[in-house]
Amino acid sequence: MAQDALDALRIDRSKTPRKRRSRKWWWIAAIAVLLVAAGVLAQRNRPVEVDTTRVTQAWPAQSITRLNATGYVVADTKAAVASKGAGRLEWLGVREGSAVKAGEIIARLENSDIRAQIAQAQANVEAARARQTQAEAELVDANFNLKRQQDLQARNFVSQSVVDAAVNRAHQARATVGAQAAAVRAAQAAVREAQVALDNTIIRAPFAGVVLTKQADVGDVVAPFNASADSKGAVVTMADLDTLEIEADVSETSLSKAHLDQPCEIQLDALPELRLMGHVSRIVPTVDRTKATVKFKIQFDEHDKRVLPDMSAKVAFLERPLQPDERTPRVAVAADAVVDGKVFVLNEGVVRAVPVKTGRKMADLVEVSGVKTGDVVVLKPAPTLRDGARVVEKKS
Known part of the structure; x- marks a missing residue:
């Protein structure tokens, strides 16, 4: 009886720990599931790193450009x-x-000294002319005396020696006139020389x-x-600013892409919004050995008063002249940013899928409508990227 009472009071501990252990593992499993779910959710909500690019303005000339070169504005007449x-x-x-x-x-x-020289030379001319006039008067008197002596000799009133003396006097007077005429010319030449010296000032x-x-x-x-x-x-x-042109260096290896009279589009670094048409007017027939380039002269077909000498310029050598509708810029984006007719526009860490309509291809860009210049879009978006996803730009 006493033994049964004692057995009744004994605690069976074999079952109690087993029950507690089962409840403990259940909580551990539940916590593990929650952690995994939280990890999956966190992984899903973590921003995805993406490459980005910007919507920009592109010019249709880019699609027909055969060669690009740089140069400077120079004046042909300087x-x-x-x-x-x-x-x-x-x-x-x-x-x-x-x-x-x-x-x-x-x-x-x-030039006050030269003006004085001119005045002196002009005075010498006047003096020489006066002496010439005097010599001409003496020549007239000598000729008259010679004629009178010849008349007197014809009537045997004078001897031959008197006539010979009159002839010699007439010859001397004639020579004096010639000498004085030469002196006048010399004095006039001195005036012209002094005048040239004055003009040089x-x-x-x-x-x-x-x-x-x-x-x-x-x-x-x-x-x-x-x-x-x-x-x-x-x-x-x-x-002469009307003779402005572009001097551009073209590499020897690219000469096959450029030729005389080839149409060109000119962009000035100082005026990036300005695009002017031109053409290749001359090719300098020498090669710069140090740079392995040939100098091309590009003449402006259009002029702008803001263009000044020594401005740096970029020249696009075109396949053909531009059409009027190709003279304005287009909204464009990298072709790799357009997938299935849409682009992913990034704004404050979230991307939005924006449908776009594509147009002409311009080099590695494509014309688009539906976005605006300056928008940041995802470049080469992954197939798993969805509208509203959180992203972060990759650091370069």
């Missing part, structure tokens, strides 16, 4: 205007940007154009060939 004479610059009538006509006086050197524009730079100021000494260390060789540099 000169450093200087004086043939030496002297101090007394007056300068132009500045940078001044438009001048052919033959217009633009500067003058001090007056600097004129050799052609109609625009003053580009000013090398000398009033008071500077100007000398041909920059004769001294402190002298200036040129007063101004000017150019």
Whole structure:
């Protein structure tokens, strides 16, 4: 009896731990499932790294461009205007940007000494002419005396020696007239020489154009060939802006893609929105050994007042002339960004699928409508990319 009571009070521990262990593993399994689900959800919501590009403006000329080259704007008619004479610059009538006509006086050197020389030479001419007049009068008197002596000899009133003396006097008078005429011409030549010296102190524009730079100021000494260390060789540099053209270097290996009279599209770095038409006017028949290039001269078919010498330019050598409807830019994007008629536009970390209509292909770009310039789109989107997905741009 006592033993049964004791057995009744004994706790069977073999079943209790087994029950607790089963409940513990159930919670562990539940937590593991939750963690996996959370991981899958986190993986799904994690931003996907993508390559991006921007919607830009493209020009139709890109699709028919055979060759691209760079160069500079130069003036075919350009000169450093200087004086043939030496002297101090007394007056300068132009500045940078001044438009001048052919033959217009633009500067003058001090020339008071040369003007005095001209006055002296002109006085010498007048003196020589006076002596010539006197000699001519003596010739008239000698001829008259000779005729009178010959008449008197015919009537045997004078001897032959008197007539011979009259003949010699007439010859001398005639020679004196010739000598005085030569003296007049010499004096006139001296006037012209002094006048040339005076003209050399007056600097004129050799052609109609625009003053580009000013090398000398009033008071500077100007000398041909920059004769001294402190002298200036040129007063101004000017150019005819109507003769502007592009000098572009073309690689020897690309010469087959360019030829005379080939149409070109010109873009200036200073005016990126401006596209001007031109054509190849000349090819310089020499090769630059150091760069292995040939110089091409591209003449402007269209002009703009904003184009200035020494501007850098890009030249596209075209297969054919552009049509009027090909002169305006088009909205375009990299062809790899368009998949199944849509692009993925990125905005604040989320992409939206935007349907687009494609047009002409321009090099590696394609014309599109439905997006605007500056939009950021996904480049080469993955097949799994969906509308509304969170993405992040890859770091370059």
